[in-house]
Amino acid sequence: MFSDRSNWDQHPNALSILLQNKTSRGDAILDLTVSNPTRIGLDYDVGEILAALSQPRSMTYEPDPRGLMQAREAIAAYYADHGEDVDSDAVFLTASTSEAYSILFKLLGNPGDEILIPKPGYPLLSYLACFEGLNAVSYPLRYDDRKGWSMDMDVLQALINPKTKAIVLVNPNNPTGSYVRRRELTELGQVCRDNGLALIVDEVFSDFMAAENPDRVQTAVNHSNALTFVLNGFSKTLALPQVKLGWIVVTGDPDLSVKAMSRLEMMLDFYLSSSAPVQYAAKRLLQQRQMIQRQIFSRIASNTSFLEEQIATISNIRSLIREAGWYAAIEISDAVSDENRVVQLLDQDNTLVHPGYFYDFHRDGFLVVSLLPPVDIFSAGITRLIARFGG
Numbered sequence: 001m002f003s004d005r006s007n008w009d010q011h012p013n014a015l016s017i018l019l020q021n022k023t024s025r026g027d028a029i030l031d032l033t034v035s036n037p038t039r040i041g042l043d044y045d046v047g048e049i050l051a052a053l054s055q056p057r058s059m060t061y062e063p064d065p066r067g068l069m070q071a072r073e074a075i076a077a078y079y080a081d082h083g084e085d086v087d088s089d090a091v092f093l094t095a096s097t098s099e100a101y102s103i104l105f106k107l108l109g110n111p112g113d114e115i116l117i118p119k120p121g122y123p124l125l126s127y128l129a130c131f132e133g134l135n136a137v138s139y140p141l142r143y144d145d146r147k148g149w150s151m152d153m154d155v156l157q158a159l160i161n162p163k164t165k166a167i168v169l170v171n172p173n174n175p176t177g178s179y180v181r182r183r184e185l186t187e188l189g190q191v192c193r194d195n196g197l198a199l200i201v202d203e204v205f206s207d208f209m210a211a212e213n214p215d216r217v218q219t220a221v222n223h224s225n226a227l228t229f230v231l232n233g234f235s236k237t238l239a240l241p242q243v244k245l246g247w248i249v250v251t252g253d254p255d256l257s258v259k260a261m262s263r264l265e266m267m268l269d270f271y272l273s274s275s276a277p278v279q280y281a282a283k284r285l286l287q288q289r290q291m292i293q294r295q296i297f298s299r300i301a302s303n304t305s306f307l308e309e310q311i312a313t314i315s316n317i318r319s320l321i322r323e324a325g326w327y328a329a330i331e332i333s334d335a336v337s338d339e340n341r342v343v344q345l346l347d348q349d350n351t352l353v354h355p356g357y358f359y360d361f362h363r364d365g366f367l368v369v370s371l372l373p374p375v376d377i378f379s380a381g382i383t384r385l386i387a388r389f390g391g
């Protein structure tokens, strides 16, 4: 009866069974995987956010396939703050970045076509591709002890075949926190143009830069000459995933952009999924950005310093170079498999971390922690991790 694309193995793994048992027993877990920003004790301006979302004009339905003009202008103003000129007609609103992906996959691929995604990378991408009948093929990011992460352009190009339709770039990438370099974006643009591919650039973490670097691309908007779709949304930029607003900015090749926008407009007209209250609220909500981001930066800075100080003298544990984002990738050199490590840590120390394989790291020996947990939880969890596996 059901489609192949919904036929996922839904059996819980050892880690999720253990977590379920512990949670139902009432054990206090130090959760170093938390990515829900509304659960980490941020101080939101609740009155202003709810007032912005309850404007009486939301009671009139004024459907616009691209999204209401006021909201698109607010998004264009966000890019103006980043030094980029964006035409509000090149902005298309969705309910989330995930939905934006699924619209773009429908726009670009026929069933059985391929998209290229980064490895290590965000696990949801291959599922989103599959739901649209596409195959996600991973291209590797390589790690260098001095320079951090970079793209392997030769391997990426060798993966392109007549079924390839788009390259997905997550900038900065989740979980590696690495930005694409200017030179890489230029090269990628050429690869896309030579092969008739679109570029999809997911920038949900782009505001969360750890340190200035003139080489990195903070946004691909106006900086790519291939047909490019830049994705972002309120779930990370404003730490408000529950208000549900995402967007696509169409940029790059002018002729292809016009064609893409006309098709996108038609497709989005069938969904009209972004709600009026959030669209009318967009401008006011974006004014909350600095206040919310400041708190996240401060949390990340405290947790990062704790982590670095604690592992400085531990010879078999190091954190990988991180340029941005909400996560830290940690490498542990020992003979323990990732699966055993995360199960052991939860079982013996009530501490939850993500194994590297969850993000498709190329081998065992990596784990990923969120830098968002309250400092006392983060530091207690890291202390337990080091006590168990530090050598």
Ligand SMILES: Cc1ncc(COP(=O)(O)O)c(C=O)c1O
Pocket (backbone or CB within 6 Å): 035, 095, 096, 097, 098, 099, 122, 170, 174, 202, 204, 232, 233, 234, 235, 241, 245, 246
């Ligand atoms: C890289 C990346 N893109 C997109 C999303 C999803 O964003 P949204 O909540 O807007 O669908 C996430 C969520 O964690 C993410 O990590």
